[in-house]
Amino acid sequence: MLDRTRPEPLRSPLLDDARRNGIRHGFxxxxxxxxxxxxxxxxxxxxxxxxxxxxxxxRRRVAEWLGVEPQNLVTVHQVHSPDVVTVREAFxxxxxxxxxxxxxxxxxxxxxxxxxxxxxxxADGQARVIGAAHAxxxxxxxxxxxxxxxxxxxxxxxxxRILAVLGPSISQExxxxxxxxxxxxTAADADNRRWFSPSDKAGHALFDLNGYTVARLAGAGVxxxxxxxxxxxxxxxxxxxxxxxxxxxxxxxRQISAIVLETL
Numbered sequence: 001m002l003d004r005t006r007p008e009p010l011r012s013p014l015l016d017d018a019r020r021n022g023i024r025h026g027f028x029x030x031x032x033x034x035x036x037x038x039x040x041x042x043x044x045x046x047x048x049x050x051x052x053x054x055x056x057x058x059r060r061r062v063a064e065w066l067g068v069e070p071q072n073l074v075t076v077h078q079v080h081s082p083d084v085v086t087v088r089e090a091f092x093x094x095x096x097x098x099x100x101x102x103x104x105x106x107x108x109x110x111x112x113x114x115x116x117x118x119x120x121x122x123a124d125g126q127a128r129v130i131g132a133a134h135a136x137x138x139x140x141x142x143x144x145x146x147x148x149x150x151x152x153x154x155x156x157x158x159x160x161r162i163l164a165v166l167g168p169s170i171s172q173e174x175x176x177x178x179x180x181x182x183x184x185x186t187a188a189d190a191d192n193r194r195w196f197s198p199s200d201k202a203g204h205a206l207f208d209l210n211g212y213t214v215a216r217l218a219g220a221g222v223x224x225x226x227x228x229x230x231x232x233x234x235x236x237x238x239x240x241x242x243x244x245x246x247x248x249x250x251x252x253x254r255q256i257s258a259i260v261l262e263t264l
Contacts, residue, residue: 007032007042007065012121012165014225015259021125022106022262024066027167027227028255029237033058038251043239045113045254047077059256066109066260073258075111076101078134082143084151100133100148104155109260115239116170116231118213119257122148122222124157130259135166137181140213141188146220162222167257168238171230172197172208175242179203231255 009026018025030041034057039050042058056070063073071090076098083098087108101110102122110132112119117136123129133139133148149159176199185192195212196205210226217224231238244252 005032007061009065010168010227010229012225012227014163014223015121015123015165018123018125018163021128022264023123023125023128023130023259024262025121025123025165025257025259026062026065027119027121027257028062029168030239030253030255031237032061034061035253038244038249039253041239041253042255043253044075044111044256045115048253049251050253062111062256062258063109066258067262068107068109068260072107073109073111074101074103075113075256078113080134080136080138082139082147084131084133084144084147086151086155099135099139099144100131100151102129102131102148102151102155103261104129106261106263109258111256111258113254113256114167114169114231115241115252115254118169118209119167120145120148120164120213120217121167121257121259122152122162122164123259124152124161124163126161127155127157128261129155129157130261132257132259135213137207137209140209140216141185145213145216149220149222159221164217164222164224166210166213166217166224166226168227168229168231168234168255169210169213170232170240170242171210172206174230174232175207175209176201176204177207179205181205181207
């Protein structure tokens with residue numbers, strides 16, 4: 001028997017201000033899901049090894065909370081790219097490969113899946129244009145955030161009005177990286193060294209993905225904030241790829257962050 005508990009997503013006060021323009025959002029946690037075992041909770045990852053019917057039930061619960069039909073909870077096949085899709089209708093099972101979505105169509109909920117990477121939700125309440133991006137280190141470094149903003153502008157949004165909120169993702173204290181990782185970032189911009197601090201392991205560093213992401217958003221001219229929650233440390237609330245890897249677990253779940261234009 002599937003658990004019928006409702007999801008309990010986190011919300012951002014910044015994006016809640018957009019609610020008066022008919023924009024609803026949620027950074028969903030593991031709460032309120034039907035999955036069991038390694039995936040216990042609200043696993044929405046179709047690419048995970050979880051039972052497909054259970055994942056679809058979890059996605060149905062997310063859609064219900066957002067006030068849309070399950071087929072209108074739109075996600076892409078995420079590939080750590082800078083690519084953005086403009087959504088005019090639901091994809092069905094043919095999800096394009098990309099890492100961000102934008103729309104100006106009411107009733108289409110845009111979702112970004114994550115399990116340590118940064119889910120970012122965007123809104124211009126006046127223009128009624130929204131976006132969702134999956135921003136791991138590679139996507140953030142190669143421009144997925146700026147590309148999402150540009151795609152929103154093509155739909156009529158104005159950069160100065162866009163609100164962008166980074167949802168739960170891995171904290172710096174839990175994100176150790178090797179020297180080649182640091183070199184990649186400093187080669188792109190020497191100032192990126194400020195996002196790294198020494199770790200206990202020689203030659204390694206701790207990377208502040210969240211600080212880097214918010215700085216990229218602010219540098220692009222939007223109002224940005226971080227919800228301040230760590231996916232690695234808070235096991236009862238979030239899935240974490242790195243935590244699963246450190247434990248030698250065979251797989252991991254994915255949580256979703258989603259935003260929708262309600263019909264006015």
